[in-house]
Amino acid sequence: MARITAGLTTSHIPAIGYAIDSGKTEEPYWKPLFAGYEWTKAWAAENVPDVVILVYNDHASAFTPEVVPTFALGCAEEFKPADEGYGPRPVPVVRGNADLAAHLAESLILDEFDLTLMYKLDVDHGLTVPLSLVYGQPDEWPVRVIPLAVNVVQYPPPTGHRCFMLGQAIRRAVQSYGEDLVVHVWGTGGMSHQLQGPRAGFINQEFDQAFLDRLVADPEGQARVSHLEYVRQAGSEGIELVMQLIMRGAMGPTAEELYRFYHVPGSNTAVGHIVLRPTGS
Amino acid sequence: MTEYTSEFDDIPGTRVFTAQRAKQGYQLNQFCMSLMKAENRERFKADERAYLDEWPMTEAQKQAVLDRDYNAMLDLGGNIYFLAKIFATDGLSYVQAVSTMTGMSIEDYQAMMERGGRSPEGWRSVKDGT
Numbered sequence: 001m002a003r004i005t006a007g008l009t010t011s012h013i014p015a016i017g018y019a020i021d022s023g024k025t026e027e028p029y030w031k032p033l034f035a036g037y038e039w040t041k042a043w044a045a046e047n048v049p050d051v052v053i054l055v056y057n058d059h060a061s062a063f064t065p066e067v068v069p070t071f072a073l074g075c076a077e078e079f080k081p082a083d084e085g086y087g088p089r090p091v092p093v094v095r096g097n098a099d100l101a102a103h104l105a106e107s108l109i110l111d112e113f114d115l116t117l118m119y120k121l122d123v124d125h126g127l128t129v130p131l132s133l134v135y136g137q138p139d140e141w142p143v144r145v146i147p148l149a150v151n152v153v154q155y156p157p158p159t160g161h162r163c164f165m166l167g168q169a170i171r172r173a174v175q176s177y178g179e180d181l182v183v184h185v186w187g188t189g190g191m192s193h194q195l196q197g198p199r200a201g202f203i204n205q206e207f208d209q210a211f212l213d214r215l216v217a218d219p220e221g222q223a224r225v226s227h228l229e230y231v232r233q234a235g236s237e238g239i240e241l242v243m244q245l246i247m248r249g250a251m252g253p254t255a256e257e258l259y260r261f262y263h264v265p266g267s268n269t270a271v272g273h274i275v276l277r278p279t280g281s
Numbered sequence: 282m283t284e285y286t287s288e289f290d291d292i293p294g295t296r297v298f299t300a301q302r303a304k305q306g307y308q309l310n311q312f313c314m315s316l317m318k319a320e321n322r323e324r325f326k327a328d329e330r331a332y333l334d335e336w337p338m339t340e341a342q343k344q345a346v347l348d349r350d351y352n353a354m355l356d357l358g359g360n361i362y363f364l365a366k367i368f369a370t371d372g373l374s375y376v377q378a379v380s381t382m383t384g385m386s387i388e389d390y391q392a393m394m395e396r397g398g399r400s401p402e403g404w405r406s407v408k409d410g411t
Binding site for chain 2: 066084155196205232264
């Protein structure tokens with residue numbers, strides 16, 4: 001039986017990818033940020049799952065103004081790094097697990113989550129920056145990845161509660177898969193940030209830390225927070241935080257926080273990162 | 282306008298990209314996406330006005346692009362992730378482009394971010410002044 005043994009959250013800022021790809025991680029601006037991921041890199045090297053279900057959002061790379069799926073599951077054998085206008089990132093092609101993805105699609109749709117299924121999907125910094133932060137610069141990624149793209153660009157995005165419920169359904173779906181696989185679920189994006197208008201540069205450290213506390217200890221409560229409250233307290237692009245509730249739902253009722261890192265700024269954004277281990281059955 | 286959409290007007294200095302704005306900005310955002318192709322970036326840079334005239338955008342949208350007035354583009358239905366294709370064509374980073382919407386110089390904006398970002402105080406609610 002497949003099982004979920006860990007989860008993590010991390011920001012997925014494009015400038016982090018640029019810093020890694022251009023060898024700037026030791027520069028004074030970036031050094032404290034990358035130092036905050038050293039614990040995780042060591043942990044990840046000792047705890048390599050078969051598959052990562054990676055929740056992220058596309059940034060006008062694969063999805064254009066023409067199509068806005070709320071939840072889109074990557075069902076292909078592989079996913080190429082997207083050309084975001086500067087050429088694709090020099091990172092390995094992301095290999096999927098199409099068998100598990102097919103099972104997830106069937107299980108989740110029958111569980112009343114009407115996903116869009118993607119059999120061709122180029123993945124942008126939202127997906128590849130977290131992989132780089134956790135696994136560094138290998139020739140091949142050490143894990144298979146099933147992308148789950150969430151619309152958090154055009155409002156309304158899904159509610160936090162819907163995201164949390166989807167995470168719970170993912171847990172059920174993984175646990176009903178016959179093959180003996182170890183699965184991690186990552187929720188990426190955030191923390192507080194706003195990239196537009198006179199309020200750009202907005203950061204709310206108090207809200208971010210409280211969000212992480214509640215994500216671990218009271219996810220049901222956090223799942224009831226409205227979009228308006230996210231925009232008010234975390235900025236218009238801080239709405240990405242709802243994606244972390246998918247990860248949390250997939251951990252089950254209780255989870256232990258193994259590690260936390262928080263840093264301002266990464267480009268325009270507050271950087272937040274936690275690692276969780278489910279403690280329930 | 283629905284209550285869901287109108288409630289966001291209470292957030293200072295913010296244009297939330299709602300389904301209504303997506304409709305208003307569809308052609309503007311499609312023009313932005315066209316800049317993902319190198320050949321289109323070259324044609325745009327060679328004659329911006331002529332390239333914009335190939336798109337069924339409003340005159341105000343075209344003028345906002347020519348002026349690189351990102352706040353005006355947001356008002357006319359643009360979204361930052363699409364508009365990013367314009368400033369990428371100009372060779373600007375997110376920090377450089379985003380700072381132009383705040384009335385601050387790039388240096389002052391960057392210094393604010395390094396001090397911990399824009400404080401939430403006074404930026405939460407128009408109505409409550411918080």
